[in-house]
Amino acid sequence: MLPHGDDEEKWLAEGIAGIQHNAFYMHRALDSNDLKDALRYSVQMLSELRTSLLSPHKYYELYMRAFDELRKMEMFFREETARGTISVIELYELVQHAGNILPRLYLLCTVGSVYIKSKEAPAKDVLKDLVEMCRGIQHPVRGLFLRSYLCQISRDKLPDIGSEYEGDADTVNHAIEFVIQNFTEMNKLWVRMQHQGPTREKDKREKERSQLRDLVGKNLHVLSQIEGVDLDIYKETVLPRVLEQVVNCKDELAQHYLMDCIIQVFPDEYHLQTLETLLGAFPQLQPTVDIKTVLSQLMDRLSNYAASSIEVLPEFLQVEAFSKLSNAIGKVIEAQVDMPVVGAITLYVSLLTFTLRVHPDRLDYVDQVLGACVKKFSGRAKLEDSRATKQIVALLSAPLEKYNDIGTALKLPNYPRVMDHLDNGTNKVMAVVIIQSIMKNTTCISTADKVEALFELIKGLIRDMDETQDDEIDEEDFKEEQNSVARLIHMLHNDDPEEMLKIICTVRKHIILGGPKRLPFTVPPLVFSALKLVRHLQGQDGDVIGEEISATPKKIFQILHQTIEALLSVPSPELALRLYLQCAEAANDCDLEPVAYEFFTQAFILYEEEVADSKAQVTAIHLIIGTLQRMNVFGVENRDTLTHKATGYSAKLLKKPDQCRAVYACSHLFWVDEQDGIKDGERVLLCLKRALRIANAAQQMANVTRGSSGPVILFIEILNKYLYFFEKGNPQVTSSVLQGLIELIKTEMQTDGSSDPSADAFFASTLRYIQFQKQKGGAMGEKYDPIKI
Amino acid sequence: MASRRRMLLKVIILGDSGVGKTSLMNQYVNKKFSNQYKATIGADFLTKEVQIDDRLFTLQIWDTAGQERFQSLGVAFYRGADCCVLVYDVNVMKSFDNLNNWREEFLLQASPSDPENFPFIVLGNKIDIDGGNSRVVSEKKAKAWCASKGNIPYFETSAKEGLNVEAAFQCIAMNALKNEPEEDIYLPDTIDVAGGGRQLQRSSGCEC
Ligand SMILES: Nc1nc2c(ncn2[C@@H]2O[C@H](COP(=O)(O)OP(=O)(O)O)[C@@H](O)[C@H]2O)c(=O)[nH]1
Ligand SMILES: [Mg+2]
Numbered sequence: 002m003l004p005h006g007d008d009e010e011k012w013l014a015e016g017i018a019g020i021q022h023n024a025f026y027m028h029r030a031l032d033s034n035d036l037k038d039a040l041r042y043s044v045q046m047l048s049e050l051r052t053s054l055l056s057p058h059k060y061y062e063l064y065m066r067a068f069d070e071l072r073k074m075e076m077f078f079r080e081e082t083a084r085g086t087i088s089v090i091e092l093y094e095l096v097q098h099a100g101n102i103l104p105r106l107y108l109l110c111t112v113g114s115v116y117i118k119s120k121e122a123p124a125k126d127v128l129k130d131l132v133e134m135c136r137g138i139q140h141p142v143r144g145l146f147l148r149s150y151l152c153q154i155s156r157d158k159l160p161d162i163g164s165e166y167e168g169d170a171d172t173v174n175h176a177i178e179f180v181i182q183n184f185t186e187m188n189k190l191w192v193r194m195q196h197q198g199p200t201r202e203k204d205k206r207e208k209e210r211s212q213l214r215d216l217v218g219k220n221l222h223v224l225s226q227i228e229g230v231d232l233d234i235y236k237e238t239v240l241p242r243v244l245e246q247v248v249n250c251k252d253e254l255a256q257h258y259l260m261d262c263i264i265q266v267f268p269d270e271y272h273l274q275t276l277e278t279l280l281g282a283f284p285q286l287q288p289t290v291d292i293k294t295v296l297s298q299l300m301d302r303l304s305n306y307a308a309s310s311i312e313v314l315p316e317f318l319q320v321e322a323f324s325k326l327s328n329a330i331g332k333v334i335e336a337q338v339d340m341p342v343v344g345a346i347t348l349y350v351s352l353l354t355f356t357l358r359v360h361p362d363r364l365d366y367v368d369q370v371l372g373a374c375v376k377k378f379s380g381r382a383k384l385e386d387s388r389a390t391k392q393i394v395a396l397l398s399a400p401l402e403k404y405n406d407i408g409t410a411l412k413l414p415n416y417p418r419v420m421d422h423l424d425n426g427t428n429k430v431m432a433v434v435i436i437q438s439i440m441k442n443t444t445c446i447s448t449a450d451k452v453e454a455l456f457e458l459i460k461g462l463i464r465d466m467d468e469t470q471d472d473e474i475d476e477e478d479f480k481e482e483q484n485s486v487a488r489l490i491h492m493l494h495n496d497d498p499e500e501m502l503k504i505i506c507t508v509r510k511h512i513i514l515g516g517p518k519r520l521p522f523t524v525p526p527l528v529f530s531a532l533k534l535v536r537h538l539q540g541q542d543g544d545v546i547g548e549e550i551s552a553t554p555k556k557i558f559q560i561l562h563q564t565i566e567a568l569l570s571v572p573s574p575e576l577a578l579r580l581y582l583q584c585a586e587a588a589n590d591c592d593l594e595p596v597a598y599e600f601f602t603q604a605f606i607l608y609e610e611e612v613a614d615s616k617a618q619v620t621a622i623h624l625i626i627g628t629l630q631r632m633n634v635f636g637v638e639n640r641d642t643l644t645h646k647a648t649g650y651s652a653k654l655l656k657k658p659d660q661c662r663a664v665y666a667c668s669h670l671f672w673v674d675e676q677d678g679i680k681d682g683e684r685v686l687l688c689l690k691r692a693l694r695i696a697n698a699a700q701q702m703a704n705v706t707r708g709s710s711g712p713v714i715l716f717i718e719i720l721n722k723y724l725y726f727f728e729k730g731n732p733q734v735t736s737s738v739l740q741g742l743i744e745l746i747k748t749e750m751q752t753d754g755s756s757d758p759s760a761d762a763f764f765a766s767t768l769r770y771i772q773f774q775k776q777k778g779g780a781m782g783e784k785y786d787p788i789k790i
Numbered sequence: 791m792a793s794r795r796r797m798l799l800k801v802i803i804l805g806d807s808g809v810g811k812t813s814l815m816n817q818y819v820n821k822k823f824s825n826q827y828k829a830t831i832g833a834d835f836l837t838k839e840v841q842i843d844d845r846l847f848t849l850q851i852w853d854t855a856g857q858e859r860f861q862s863l864g865v866a867f868y869r870g871a872d873c874c875v876l877v878y879d880v881n882v883m884k885s886f887d888n889l890n891n892w893r894e895e896f897l898l899q900a901s902p903s904d905p906e907n908f909p910f911i912v913l914g915n916k917i918d919i920d921g922g923n924s925r926v927v928s929e930k931k932a933k934a935w936c937a938s939k940g941n942i943p944y945f946e947t948s949a950k951e952g953l954n955v956e957a958a959f960q961c962i963a964m965n966a967l968k969n970e971p972e973e974d975i976y977l978p979d980t981i982d983v984a985g986g987g988r989q990l991q992r993s994s995g996c997e998c
Binding site for chain 1 (some may be wrong): 797798819822824826827828829830831832834835836837848850855857859860861862863864866867869976990
């Protein structure tokens with residue numbers, strides 16, 4: 002008897018045709034006020050509902066057709082009784098003569114509705130009669146639909162208080178009694194369905210039962226809408242009666258669904274005030290019931306209620322909602338040993354959400370929930386189930402979102418323990434969430450202890466957790482992660498130098514373990530953070546008089562030295578060189594000559610031994626020259642050594658133009674335009690002359706190799722250097738030297754057939770500048786006067 | 791008496807759960823409102839007599855569950871609707887965004903003969919909350935959407951304060967009445983005076 006899809010459509014079509022056919026004659030009878038025929042055809046029409054061939058969905062379609070027709074019958078009954086053609090009591094008797102029970106009961110309910118409306122009998126009596134009579138249908142699907150019809154037509158006719166059908170003092174109880182009785186009968190029909198028919202059709206039946214569930218649940222909705230059901234009545238009568246039915250039916254599907262219904266249809270206040278009773282039912286349910294979903298829904302609902310207004314919070318405290326829920330969850334998890342981890346975590350997420358909304362001040366509750374989670378995980382390997390880990394991320398993110406302060410999470414002893422159970426991937430996701438929370442709230446982490454705890458939390462980003470996965474990591478993702486760590490390092494700060502130094506050491510301890518891939522990202526922010534501290538100390542010179550001061554620039558430079566050294570293993574010499582130079586400059590500002598010298602030495606060693614690429618060399622040499630130029634801490638001897646080296650490197654660069662430019666840049670090493678700056682005009686000139694020689698050589702080389710003239714632009718650049726020193730008053734640079742150089746360039750440019758427009762423009766503007774200075778008059782004009790252009 | 795069918799106007803209220811469908815119906819039919827949230831399960835209706843141009847009609851107002859898990863039997867009750875009321879909460883963007891889904895779902899499932907002209911009405915509910923300060927859907931935006939869907943009438947309501955509820959349902963009733971009924975024009979093969987001849991016709995399989 003498995004209805005095939007097409008067959009079912011055919012049966013439905015036939016059923017509908019039957020209804021339409023009889024409805025046609027029924028309408029004709031109604032139009033001619035022929036009660037007897039109207040009844041006859043309506044009975045035939047309703048007989049279509051006797052079918053057993055349709056699935057609940059299709060049956061519902063058929064039912065709705067009949068339902069709409071019955072509204073016309075109802076209207077007719079009302080008109081007839083109003084006109085006095087027949088009394089409603091007679092009508093109620095009359096329809097009971099219908100031959101077949103199902104049509105008879107549909108008609109009876111329809112007349113019953115008119116009967117109650119007429120108020121010729123108390124509503125409770127008519128309802129009681131109807132709900133009893135419906136027992137006559139024991140076929141589950143037919144019975145459920147018949148009773149849902151009863152439920153519908155009685156919906157606005159219950160003897161509720163305030164209703165026009167209100168009865169004696171006990172009126173609300175009568176209303177409740179009627180609904181609960183109908184509910185109980187429907188639930189029995191619904192449960193029984195499971196046990197009828199062959200076992201091989203069990204799945205299909207399960208599906209059909211599931212479709213039918215709202216017919217049963219509707220009764221609970223009706224109960225919740227009864228005005229007279231106040232908290233007392235709910236507590237004393239409604240809830241116990243409904244739960245009794247739910248527990249005793251011992252049916253998995255029914256229990257799950259009906260618990261969900263109870264939670265959704267009754268108001269929050271009622272749940273809070275009856276939590277014990279409600280939660281008490283859970284352990285009595287069948288072991289296969291998916292309690293966690295239902296419990297989660299209860300907690301979610303209560304959480305939303307708590308969030309709706311602070312005025313309701315005292316209610317929660319008064320009934321000790323947290324401990325009741327927490328206990329209930331504990332019991333459920335204990336009892337359902339087979340519950341997958343994800344189930345347990347889902348419960349904890351709901352409980353945590355609840356706690357954060359209701360008891361934001363109770364960090365101990367938060368930690369208690371996390372602790373319960375840890376307990377659940379204990380003895381397990383890392384969690385692999387992606388749904389479970391997703392839930393944990395939700396669990397761990399919740400306190401961050403609530404408090405907007407990682408400091409709060411760091412106070413929770415169980416927080417890192419939960420993280421320890423995450424797989425590496427999820428651990429990283431969570432670490433990024435933590436960093437994002439810090440950045441979003443610009444939280445400053447201000448003690449070394451907190452930093453330690455924080456780095457322990459995000460260790461998944463700080464070091465490799467195992468070797469195998471290295472090549473699986475997406476390059477972009479990795480960069481993104483490490484950049485976020487770098488940003489984080491800037492958020493670690495304390496104005497107290499001692500504490501700040503501790504913070505730096507803590508960070509160093511962690512990042513140094515990061516391995517060659519991470520160090521280039523993490524070392525620079527740490528170096529700059531430490532240099533910031535150095536500058537801070539240097540700013541408050543003098544008041545550092547305490548005895549056990551460890552936060553001295555010297556000490557910090559030591560740490561910096563060791564930290565930058567770690568980059569050599571990467572290897573990342575260019576980065577290390579830059580950082581050494583930064584340190585040298587800071588040491589210069591602290592007046593620490595030996596330290597500065599040492600940093601330069603390190604930078605030079607790197608330059609000589611590690612920087613091999615010629616482009617990198619050019620960049621490095623200009624950095625060296627620039628930094629060295631700004632140094633004023635060095636005595637003559639040290640300075641000579643360093644400048645000598647720098648000029649030596651410059652002259653040894655691979656390409657002539659690079660050599661030339663580096664060498665003329667070196668001229669600045671001998672002329673510092675400051676009060677006490679070195680001013681060695683002779684050596685300046687040596688550099689410039691050397692640059693000229695190199696430019697010449699470059700010129701000749703170009704002639705040989707390409708048959709064209711070389712980079713005349715080099716000469717113009719050198720001319721500009723000459724002009725600079727000329728103006729600064731270097732006695733070695735005279736107007737005649739300048740004149741010679743200008744002439745040289747002019748000839749060069751004439752012989753050069755293919756002129757370089759940028760060189761032309763450069764030269765022209767240089768000459769314009771000279772012209773301008775000449776015309777300016779005063780000392781400068783005089784100085785320029787001898788030059789002819 | 792031929793107008794018996796036309797004395798009943800069927801109205802379906804749709805919208806996300808929590809927007810106030812049940813409250814609107816209760817306010818209109820029973821003049822009652824409760825702050826408590828009680829989910830609706832399945833579908834059912836309340837009736838109310840309305841007067842239009844000196845004629846009395848019965849408005850059959852179907853309230854529905856906005857949550858799918860409480861709509862297990864499907865939506866066969868959409869059939870024969872004369873008007874569909876789409877409700878959203880002016881304080882919840884998602885509920886407004888979903889109006890389109892509800893409208894399309896209705897047209898698909900109820901399959902009215904003339905979907906272009908089927909009467910819808912949109913209600914933006916809960917305008918009382920926070921003196922209107924927490925609203926996220928502006929009247930302008932809602933009206934623009936209504937205009938784009940064939941000039942659907944639009945009302946801003948508060949089920950709590952009873953604001954505009956009466957007016958909205960009056961409009962609903964008028965539009966329901968304007969809707970051309972989709973009478974299943976049933977013509978039996980033979981006029982069967984004696985009745986009971988149905989079995990014979992069934993074999994023809996004609997459903998007309
Ligand atoms: N402030 C306010 N609350 C409303 C209004 N309409 C409904 N509510 C509340 O919103 C919640 C959901 O209402 P309900 O009618 O059950 O929504 P439904 O799921 O669409 O049927 C209930 O707590 C109502 O008290 C309104 O106009 N103003
Ligand atoms: Mg509702």
